[in-house]
Amino acid sequence: MIYCGIDWAERTHDVALVDDTGKLLAKRHITDDAVGYKMLLDLLAEYGETEETPIPVAIETSRGLLVAVLRTGKRQVFAINPLAAARYRDRHSVSRKKSDPGDALVLANILRTDMHAHRTLPQDTDLARAVAVLARAQQDTIWNRQQIANQLRSLLREYYPSALAAFEPWKNGLCRPEAHEVLELAPTPTRAARLTRAQLQAALKRAGRKRGIETEAERLRAVFRAEWAHQPPLVEDALGKQMLALLLQLVAASKAGDDLAEAVEEAFPQHPDAEIITSFPGLGIQLGARVLAEIGDDRSRFADARGLKAYAGSSPVTRASGKKSSITRRWVKNDRLNHAGYLWAFSAITASPGAKAHYRRRRDEHSDWHAAAQRNLFNRMIGQLYHCLQHRMLFEEDTAFSAQLAVAA
Template sequence: MLFVGDDRAEDHHDVEVQDGTGRRLTKGRLPEGLAGITRLHELVGAHLAEDADPAEVVVGIETDRGPWVSALVAAGYQVIAVNPVQAARYRERYSTSGAKSDAGDAHALADMVRTDRHQLRPVAGDSDLAEAVKVTARAHQTLVWDRTRQVQRLRAALVESFPAAVAVFDDLDAADTLELLEKAPTPDLARRLTVAQISAALKRARRRGDLAGRARAIRAGFQAGQLPVRPATAAAYGAVVRAQVGLIGTLTTEIGRLGAQVDAHFGQHPDAEVLLSQPGLGPVLAARVLAEFGDDPDRYADAKARKNYAGTSPVTRASGKKTVVMARYARNDRLADALHQQAFSALNASPGARAYYDAIRARGTGHHAALRQLGNRLVGILHGCLKTHTHYQEATAWPQNVASDAAA
C-alpha cells in the first residue's frame, strides 16, 4: 500500500508518498487544479503496480470537501479527512520546538494515515444531491447569522442615537421597521412622520389588526422626549443606521432567494420525506440536518455513532476515583444548532418528546441540558427511520408513553 500526506494551501499542495514501512518514496509541491491532480496521479503511479487496486492508496488531507477531494475520491483512493487539531497534536511527536513547515505537515499526515488510519474517519461518499443541499443550506444559514449580526449592530447604533426606535419596534428586521428607519434614521426626521405615512408602511408590510392604532402608538413613541444628541453626531449615526438598514434588506432578499434553492435541492432528495416526518423539523431545519449528516448509508455504523457525530451524546472523563460526565463541545456547530432547534420545536409537535423532556426536568436538569438529551434521543429515532426508510410514528418512537396512556 501507499500512503500520501497532502498539506493543502490556497494555490498549491505539498505531498509526500510513503510505503508501508514509512520510507519516503517521493515528495513535491503541486499546483492547485487539473495540472496538480494529474501530477499527483503520476507520482502515485510511479510506485504502484499496474494491476494494483486504487484503494491501496490512502490519502490524508485536512478537509473533506472541494474539487480536489472529489477528484481523489473519484480516482478510487481511500481519502481520510484529518481534523486539523488532530494533525497539530500528531505533529508534536516530531518536534517539541514548535517548528513547522508545509513539507513537514505532509510528512506527518502521511505517517498519520499509515499508522492510525483505523482511528480516523474516511471521507463520506455523499451523493451529488446531498452535496448540493449542503452547499446551499450552509450558505443560507451563514446569511441568516450575518443578518442577525447586522441587526445587533443596528440596535447598538439606535441605542446610542435613537432609543425611541428600539422601544417602539419589536423586530428591527421587519419590513415596516426597515422602511421607516430608511425614511427617518434620526429622531428629528422620525418626529416629522405622519400617521398616514406610518400606516402605509405597516400596510405594505402586510400587517394585520388595528393599523391606525399601531401607527399612532409608533408616532407617539417618536414624539416622546429623549436626551439630545448633537447635530453632527446625530447625522453621523443616521448615515450608519441607513447603511445597516440597506445591508439587512439586501440580506433578507438573498436569504429568500437562497432558501428557494435549498427547497429545490432538498425536495428532490429521496430522504426528504423521512426527515420532514420527524417532529420539530421543517423544510429549512430538515435540509440543514441532511446537509450535515450526509446521505452515505455506510457512514454511521449505528445510532451511537450518529449521536457522537452530532455532539448530542455526553462525554465521560474518568481518572482514578473521579468520573465526570460532560456535554460534548467538540462537534459540528451547524448540526448542533439545527438539532437544538428541532428539540425545542418538538416539545409542541410531539407528546412523547414533551413527556420525555418533562421527566428529565423533574429530575432537576436544566432547560438546555434537557433539550440536549431530548435531541440525543431524536437523533437515535432519526437514525432508525433513515436506516429502514420509514416515516416517524409517535407510537413507535415513544412506546412507554403509549403504555402509560393505556394504563391510565
C-alpha cells in the same frame, strides 16, 4: 502499500508519498490549478495507482477543488484535523520544527500507522452535498443577519430610542421590511417626528403590509412625536448615516436569507430521505435540511446510533481515573448539528405528546435543567432517526414513545 499526504495551502500544495516502511518515495510541490491537479494524478499513477487499487490520501481539509478531484473514483480521502496532525508532528521531532513538505510527510505517515483510527470522507450523493451547501449557507446568513440586527439595535439605543419603541410590538422587530422602510425614510429621530400619516402609510404599503395600515401609522406617529432625549444635531446626523450603512447590510442579509431559504425548499424535498426526516415532530424543511446536511446520506458513515449521537454531541462523555469518575456533556462535536438538535427538541416538545412527556420526566424525576432535559430528548430522537433512515421507515409516535405516552395517560 503506498500512502499519500498533502499539505494544503491557498496557492500551492506539498505532496509526499511513502511506502509501508515509512521510506519517502517522492515529493512534489504543485499549484492549485488544473495543471497542478494533473501533476498530482500523474504522480499517483506513476507509483502504481489504478482504478481498482487507488492510493489513499490524507489532507487537512474536506472542501475545495483539490478534494473534489481526489474524491473521483474509489480513492479513500481522509480529512485529518490540523490539531491531530500537529500532535503527530511532535512524535517525530522534539524541536517542534515545521515545514510544508514535512507536514505532507507527517500526513502520509498518519495513514501508514493509524489509518484504521481515522474516518474517510463520507460518500454522500451529489444531491445531499448540494443540500448541505444551501442549508449551511442559509444558516450562516441567518446568523449574520442577527449579528447585524444586534449592531443596529445597539446603535439605535445611542441616539434613536423612539425607533426601538415603535418596532417593539412587531415580531422580528428590526428584521421586518416595515422597519427598514421607516428607518430609510427617517434615519434620525428629528426627521421621524416630522413624518406625516400619509408618509407612514406609504412606507408600510411599500413594505407589503395589507391590513391595519392606518392604525399602525397612527401608532408610529404618536411614538415618534412623544418626548425623547436627543443627541446634538451634528452628532445625530452622523449617527443617522452610520445607521443607514448598517441598514443596507441588514436588508442585503435578509434578502440573501430569503433567497437561500427558497433554494433549500426547492432542493431538499427532492432527496429520498426528506420524507423520513420531515416525518419527525419538530422537523420542517429548513431544519430537516440542516440535519441532512450534517449527517449526509452515506449509510456506512456511522457504525451505529451511538456514533451518530457522539457526533451530534447529544450523548454524554464519561471520564474515569482511579476511583473518580464524572459524566459531562460533550464539547467536541458538530456544532451545526448540535444547534439544529437544540431547535429540533424545542419544537418537538410542543409538537409531540411523547416528546413532551419524555421532557417532563427528565425534569421531574431526574431533576435535569432545561438544557439537559432538552439534550436528552435530542439524544433519543436522533437515535430514532438513525433507525428510521437505516430501515427506510417513517416516524411513528406510538412506537417511539410508547412508555411515555402510557405514563402520561
